[in-house]
Amino acid sequence: xxxxxxxxxxxxxxxxxxxxxxxxxxQLQPTNAEFEGSHTLVCFPLxxxxxxxxxxxxxxxxxxxxxxxxxxxxxxxxxxxxxIVLNDSVWVNVLQNIYANKQYGQLPSNGQExxxxxxxxNTNKPLxxxxxxxxxxxxxxxxxxxxxxxxxxxxxIINDRGIHICKxxxxxxxxxxxxxxxxxxxxxxxxxxxxxxxxxKAYVAQVNALVEKxxxxxxxxxxxxxxxxxxxxxxxxxxxxxxxxxxxxxxxGWVYEGFNETYKKMGVDFEKLxxxxxxYLLGKEEVLKGLESGVFFKKEDGSVWVDLTGDGLxxxxxxxxxxxxxxxxxxxxxxxxxxxxxxNITGQVYTVGNEQEYHFKVLFLILxxxxxxxxxxxxxxxxxxxxxxxGKMKSREGTVVDADDLIQEMVTEAEKQTRELGKLDGVSAxxxxxxxxxxxxSALKFFLLKVDxxxxxxxxxxxxxxxxxxxxxxxxxxxxxIKAILRKAESLNLSISxxxxxAITSLEPAERDALQVLNSFESKxxxxxxxxxxxxxxxxxxxxxxxxxxxxxxIPIFNEADQAKLKFRIALSSxxxxxxxxxxxxxxxxxxxxx
RNA sequence: GGUCCGAUAGCUCAACUGGAUAGAGCAUCAGCCUUCUAAGCUGAGGGUUCGGGGUUCGAGUCCCUGUCGGAUCACCA
Numbered sequence: 001x002x003x004x005x006x007x008x009x010x011x012x013x014x015x016x017x018x019x020x021x022x023x024x025x026x027q028l029q030p031t032n033a034e035f036e037g038s039h040t041l042v043c044f045p046l047x048x049x050x051x052x053x054x055x056x057x058x059x060x061x062x063x064x065x066x067x068x069x070x071x072x073x074x075x076x077x078x079x080x081x082x083x084i085v086l087n088d089s090v091w092v093n094v095l096q097n098i099y100a101n102k103q104y105g106q107l108p109s110n111g112q113e114x115x116x117x118x119x120x121x122n123t124n125k126p127l128x129x130x131x132x133x134x135x136x137x138x139x140x141x142x143x144x145x146x147x148x149x150x151x152x153x154x155x156x157i158i159n160d161r162g163i164h165i166c167k168x169x170x171x172x173x174x175x176x177x178x179x180x181x182x183x184x185x186x187x188x189x190x191x192x193x194x195x196x197x198x199x200x201k202a203y204v205a206q207v208n209a210l211v212e213k214x215x216x217x218x219x220x221x222x223x224x225x226x227x228x229x230x231x232x233x234x235x236x237x238x239x240x241x242x243x244x245x246x247x248x249x250x251x252x253g254w255v256y257e258g259f260n261e262t263y264k265k266m267g268v269d270f271e272k273l274x275x276x277x278x279x280y281l282l283g284k285e286e287v288l289k290g291l292e293s294g295v296f297f298k299k300e301d302g303s304v305w306v307d308l309t310g311d312g313l314x315x316x317x318x319x320x321x322x323x324x325x326x327x328x329x330x331x332x333x334x335x336x337x338x339x340x341x342x343x344n345i346t347g348q349v350y351t352v353g354n355e356q357e358y359h360f361k362v363l364f365l366i367l368x369x370x371x372x373x374x375x376x377x378x379x380x381x382x383x384x385x386x387x388x389x390x391g392k393m394k395s396r397e398g399t400v401v402d403a404d405d406l407i408q409e410m411v412t413e414a415e416k417q418t419r420e421l422g423k424l425d426g427v428s429a430x431x432x433x434x435x436x437x438x439x440x441x442s443a444l445k446f447f448l449l450k451v452d453x454x455x456x457x458x459x460x461x462x463x464x465x466x467x468x469x470x471x472x473x474x475x476x477x478x479x480x481x482i483k484a485i486l487r488k489a490e491s492l493n494l495s496i497s498x499x500x501x502x503a504i505t506s507l508e509p510a511e512r513d514a515l516q517v518l519n520s521f522e523s524k525x526x527x528x529x530x531x532x533x534x535x536x537x538x539x540x541x542x543x544x545x546x547x548x549x550x551x552x553x554x555i556p557i558f559n560e561a562d563q564a565k566l567k568f569r570i571a572l573s574s575x576x577x578x579x580x581x582x583x584x585x586x587x588x589x590x591x592x593x594x595x
Numbered sequence: 596g597g598u599c600c601g602a603u604a605g606c607u608c609a610a611c612u613g614g615a616u617a618g619a620g621c622a623u624c625a626g627c628c629u630u631c632u633a634a635g636c637u638g639a640g641g642g643u644u645c646g647g648g649g650u651u652c653g654a655g656u657c658c659c660u661g662u663c664g665g666a667u668c669a670c671c672a
Binding site for chain 2: 162321327356357439460535557
């Protein structure tokens with residue numbers, strides 16, 4: 001039983017004894033910093049059964065606790081709030097448990113298996129800032145679920161098929177002159193992206209030319225030769241024309257090489273990749289089956305639809321009149337395939353931007369209409385867009401922030417600031433390089449993950465490369481500081497067992513405060529999983545680091561003559577370093593031994 | 596136009612899901628390095644939580660209403 005549960009049950013007993021009645025929902029919250037205590041019982045709800053004023057109610061419960069619950073030392077009452085001070089021995093015991101528990105921050109397996117999808121890019125252009133939020137978020141949520149005892153499968157669906165890649169292909173055929181990543185030294189995804197831009201340039205020019213000749217805009221958009229060429233390529237691809245398929249494979253191959261390099265830099269990984277080119281046909285089959293069973297219907301032109309007007313939504317097309325599939329079709333196929341591949345998963349999580357909320361509402365509804373019971377355990381992890389100080393990112397206007405460029409800038413900036421601070425004495429070039437990477441990526445990841453995923457956020461480049469304050473590097477620095485202490489302890493041959501700590505009978509406030517934050521790790525883990533929110537962990541890691549720094553600044557460790565206290569403080573430092581490391585790992589951030 | 600989401604300090608974000616005098620960071624100002632790493636710590640100023648109603652012991656949080664961002668309502672993905 002953890003501390004909160006223990007205290008809760010003591011309060012429960014107290015309330016029952018004092019008022020001869022039980023109450024289900026005890027409101028227990030952390031005590032505000034300005035008052036003495038760690039836990040606060042909100043007593044207003046108790047006045048119903050106490051039939052006394054809130055202050056008197058609080059005093060009665062407090063008196064009972066002090067007399068009968070061994071863990072409560074004293075209390076104070078402010079308005080209707082009962083601030084509870086626990087015995088220091090309780091906190092010592094908390095540290096003993098955490099210090100002895102090598103698994104602290106990893107909850108036991110709950111036997112559940114889930115799938116989490118993230119990333120899922122199109123293969124016609126390189127990854128950008130929006131993808132970074134997506135990848136960091138999906139990866140981190142996966143790790144958070146693992147830490148909560150789930151067996152997690154990380155996957156993505158690669159949109160490797162469709163008109164977008166055909167556009168890049170068409171432009172490359174027209175203007176590429178045989179250029180390859182090898183011949184030009186350009187990273188594969190960037191090279192294919194370059195031809196996507198080329199396509200759009202040529203397309204706009206052709207449309208304008210046609211409009212000038214008297215065409216309507218709509219006709220011009222349809223008839224522009226380069227668009228006709230791309231459409232023709234898509235048709236040929238669906239007919240498995242060998243030349244087209246070869247080109248498609250080649251150019252996608254370039255993109256995958258580029259993506260893999262970027263994923264590696266980002267530090268994200270996948271257990272299994274799904275490709276739209278493999279799943280869209282299955283989706284088509286499922287739709288046709290649904291048509292037979294009457295879940296869907298066919299219009300006169302031959303297109304297949306689902307009618308969701310009964311659910312407050314619209315009618316939605318699932319197969320075009322010419323029999324080709326749309327986005328929804330392949331998502332149906334992919335979902336079904338995944339539950340076949342992983343029959344034990346209880347649900348799946350889709351990490352996709354909030355502009356697709358309607359799409360997923362429809363998708364889950366369709367799957368449940370098709371009779372798949374697991375549809376109700378599919379969850380759209382919907383996150384907000386990333387804005388720039390200049391406004392929205394628009395690929396057409398060239399205002400996207402490229403992922404590779406951004407990572408490089410962050411690392412370069414980390415190097416610059418580290419050198420300015422003169423932190424590199426006695427550090428090898430190799431270690432220094434690793435450190436710059438660690439710090440730069442930490443700044444970036446932490447900046448993107450500290451905000452509630454559901455909310456739209458602003459990416460200010462100047463602020464993101466800050467290394468002070470509420471940032472990843474600040475937390476890394478705190479870890480490095482603790483490590484210096486632990487190294488010194490080791491050099492003094494101080495070995496500390498959990499039993500050694502019981503010699504402590506009283507604590508400094510800064511020690512108590514740090515222990516309280518340390519002790520809340522597992523409840524934060526649960527909250528982060530429940531809310532699908534790495535931001536909960538980011539805030540926790542920051543609170544913990546900040547709390548430790550206060551302790552560090554106020555209480556000298558090695559000047560302490562009392563060996564028991566010295567050992568206690570080192571054990572506390574060590575446990576906090578572990579929790580910092582573990583929580584940062586959940587965000588995909590490594591922490592250095594020195595910085 | 597329908598539906599959904601958002602608005603908190605100059606700026607970027609929190610607020611334990613209805614609890615105390617709404618908290619951090621950045622920026623500004625003032626302190627602290629002969630001590631375990633100053634990428635740190637301490638302090639000050641900074642708020643009508645978008646406006647207006649309501650619900651109750653209590654509202655940034657719930658309900659109604661208005662204003663202003665945004666997203667979505669494609670045989671695009």
